[in-house]
Amino acid sequence: MKGDDALVFTGLKGGPMRRNGFDKVTRWGHVVEALGVPNPHFHDLRHTGIALAADMGISTRNLMARWGTTTSGPR
Structure with missing residues (x-):
């Protein structure tokens, strides 16, 4: 699998x-x-990973997009 949706870690196959x-x-x-x-x-x-990225100044919008979240508050 290649492209934006490529897996970072894959199984043996x-x-x-x-x-x-x-x-x-x-x-x-x-x-x-x-x-x-x-x-x-x-x-x-x-x-x-989310906490470290936030500490580095990544915007909430980018964090939410990266981690597939739709709300920023508690559930």
């Missing part, structure tokens, strides 16, 4: 990487255990 594939490739469980992060979830990285 070029499709979307599934959670179990990600865990195997990155050793996610070992990493978070070594860091001592309590009850970690891969999705937490999404929140970290």
Whole structure:
């Protein structure tokens, strides 16, 4: 898949990487255990990415477009 909708991380066959594939490739469980992060979830990285981008001054409009959000307030 190429273009604006291309996947950043792909499975071995070029499709979307599934959670179990990600865990195997990155050793996610070992990493978070070594860091001592309590009850970690891969999705937490999404929140970290948004917070870091916001800290760098990315506009709310751009953040919302990038992360596919339609509202900026709490749900």
